[in-house]
Amino acid sequence: MNRKKALVIGSGFAGLSAAINLADKGFSVTILEKNNSIGGRARQFTESGFTFDMGPSWYWMPDVFESFFNRFGKSVSDYYELIRLDPSYQVIYEGGQAMPIPAKMDALKKLFDSLEEGAGDRLEAFLRQAAYKYEVGINQLVYKPGRSLKEFASLKLLFDVVRMDVFQSMARHVRKYFKHPKLVQLMEFPVLFLGALPQNTPALYSLMNYADMALGTWYPKGGMYKIVEALGSLASELGVEIKTDHEVTSIVSHGQKITHVETNKGNFQADVVIAGADYHHVDTQLLNDSTRNYSDKYWDKRVLAPSSLLYYVGLDKKLEGLLHHNLFFDTDFAPHAHHIYTNPQWPEKPLFYASVTSKTDETVAPEGCENLFLLIPVAPGLQDTDTIREHYFELILKRMEDYCGQTLAEHIVYKRSFAHTDFVNDYHSFKGNAYGLANTLRQTAILKPALKNKHLKNLYYTGQLTVPGPGVPPSLISGIVVANEVAKDFS
Numbered sequence: 390m391n392r393k394k395a396l397v398i399g400s401g402f403a404g405l406s407a408a409i410n411l412a413d414k415g416f417s418v419t420i421l422e423k424n425n426s427i428g429g430r431a432r433q434f435t436e437s438g439f440t441f442d443m444g445p446s447w448y449w450m451p452d453v454f455e456s457f458f459n460r461f462g463k464s465v466s467d468y469y470e471l472i473r474l475d476p477s478y479q480v481i482y483e484g485g486q487a488m489p490i491p492a493k494m495d496a497l498k499k500l501f502d503s504l505e506e507g508a509g510d511r512l513e514a515f516l517r518q519a520a521y522k523y524e525v526g527i528n529q530l531v532y533k534p535g536r537s538l539k540e541f542a543s544l545k546l547l548f549d550v551v552r553m554d555v556f557q558s559m560a561r562h563v564r565k566y567f568k569h570p571k572l573v574q575l576m577e578f579p580v581l582f583l584g585a586l587p588q589n590t591p592a593l594y595s596l597m598n599y600a601d602m603a604l605g606t607w608y609p610k611g612g613m614y615k616i617v618e619a620l621g622s623l624a625s626e627l628g629v630e631i632k633t634d635h636e637v638t639s640i641v642s643h644g645q646k647i648t649h650v651e652t653n654k655g656n657f658q659a660d661v662v663i664a665g666a667d668y669h670h671v672d673t674q675l676l677n678d679s680t681r682n683y684s685d686k687y688w689d690k691r692v693l694a695p696s697s698l699l700y701y702v703g704l705d706k707k708l709e710g711l712l713h714h715n716l717f718f719d720t721d722f723a724p725h726a727h728h729i730y731t732n733p734q735w736p737e738k739p740l741f742y743a744s745v746t747s748k749t750d751e752t753v754a755p756e757g758c759e760n761l762f763l764l765i766p767v768a769p770g771l772q773d774t775d776t777i778r779e780h781y782f783e784l785i786l787k788r789m790e791d792y793c794g795q796t797l798a799e800h801i802v803y804k805r806s807f808a809h810t811d812f813v814n815d816y817h818s819f820k821g822n823a824y825g826l827a828n829t830l831r832q833t834a835i836l837k838p839a840l841k842n843k844h845l846k847n848l849y850y851t852g853q854l855t856v857p858g859p860g861v862p863p864s865l866i867s868g869i870v871v872a873n874e875v876a877k878d879f880s
């Protein structure tokens with residue numbers, strides 16, 4: 390049989406998912422990846438006995454991963470072991486007070502009641518509504534390709550869209566239920582993953598609270614890269630060819646069709662190309678002016694999710710008072726948020742996140758040592774220098790030392806930083822963004838960069854800059870959605 394050939398550019402979650410789904414639909418698939426390992430922003434590296442996940446660290450929405458593997462007669466447990474974290478994470482406040490967030494609903498309700506009378510019951514009501522949004526949002530809306538408004542034309546779905554608070558902000562929604570500043574902050578925290586402030590994020594995304602508090606925070610033993618390895622294995626089982634160290638330098642077309650793709654290792658031909666590399670890079674660097682989807686002006690107007698200043702640190706001692714996931718909300722977020730979203734510049738006193746995977750997993754650090762991943766969300770498009778990176782490292786290390794009551798600086802046996810320039814060099818990231826486009830109302834569904842090229846019949850896009858948006862589960866879904874569209878158009 391003459392199978393249709395598909396080329397997928399990039400081996401992030403979206404590219405891997407698209408490749409797997411296309412191979413399953415009978416396409417002969419090759420992935421071209423510029424880096425020397427697969428996984429994109431979720432790569433992993435090992436140094437001095439420490440194994441660091443480079444990007445995502447929160448495993449949320451386990452049902453999305455399970456149903457992904459189920460599509461191919463597999464299960465998550467065929468590939469990796471999942472551990473549910475309890476407490477899910479902790480929040481650290483000014484003065485060093487820590488609030489662990491229990492995984493069990495009864496304990497969580499008690500915590501809410503201890504801060505605000507009746508808040509436990511209100512949490513239950515809040516999550517009941519969030520469960521409905523999750524059901525409709527994650528099981529129906531995110532699988533829409535966003536090619537036409539008609540997709541949302543069914544009366545039931547329109548009704549759902551209104552019922553799902555698409556036009557109300559998350560900030561307002563949360564305040565209808567809770568008043569205590571700690572509860573408000575806790576309920577608003579998950580939308581920060583979506584790249585915009587709660588006041589600019591539709592309340593539809595309280596589905597993230599359902600993911601957080603009802604479905605739980607999980608960890609794949611060995612690290613988040615286990616998911617990438619699982620996808621790599623599944624892809625190989627389905628006959629996908631993966632070519633690392635293959636950087637696409639141009640997408641060459643004639644008329645309305647791509648004729649071939651040029652890489653640093655030669656040319657490749659295919660019936661259809663799916664671009665899983667950063668959309669902006671593909672649009673502005675790999676296509677010519679007449680075939681790109683959007684103008685520079687369009688791109689300049691996009692609201693990007695933040696970038697991140699990251700540190701991968703190996704310590705030769707155990708850390709006191711820290712859990713697997715720790716949110717250092719020990720300073721006022723308003724000025725930091727202002728410097729991320731409204732007046733982009735380096736923040737004076739940033740909030741930060743610390744992940745200590747060695748608290749759960751003995752395989753990621755040598756015995757008696759600790760594996761520490763630090764993340765400061767910062768505006769995209771900033772200039773990062775070694776001096777700036779060093780300044781922020783000292784600043785947050787001091788705050789950790791104060792909180793833990795330990796000296797840490799002289800116990801660092803490995804340290805690496807990663808910021809804007811690395812995002813650009815490693816992933817061709819637009820303005821050094823970490824999580825793609827922010828999920829604001831104006832950048833939702835059909836208002837996102839389209840998954841199909843307008844000029845070339847055989848070019849599609851997938852990944853965190855198109856539908857449905859940023860995050861590991863949405864990127865996996867993005868690959869499914871694009872594969873469905875390709876199969877529809879090419880069968």
Ligand SMILES: Cc1cc2nc3c(=O)[nH]c(=O)nc-3n(C[C@H](O)[C@H](O)[C@H](O)COP(=O)(O)OP(=O)(O)OC[C@H]3O[C@@H](n4cnc5c(N)ncnc54)[C@H](O)[C@@H]3O)c2cc1C
Binds near residue numbers: 401402699
């Ligand atoms: C620091 C950080 C923390 C995060 N935390 C979480 C989290 O806790 N939970 C969560 O769910 N999500 C998290 N995310 C978001 C999540 O990791 C991303 O949304 C997701 O990995 C994006 O996948 P992607 O396939 O769209 O893009 P990418 O992973 O960027 O994949 C694109 C691929 O294309 C390749 N490429 C680029 N240009 C070319 C070219 N010219 N030729 C060939 N290949 C090319 C790149 O090398 C890359 O491998 C985090 C992201 C970051 C950066």
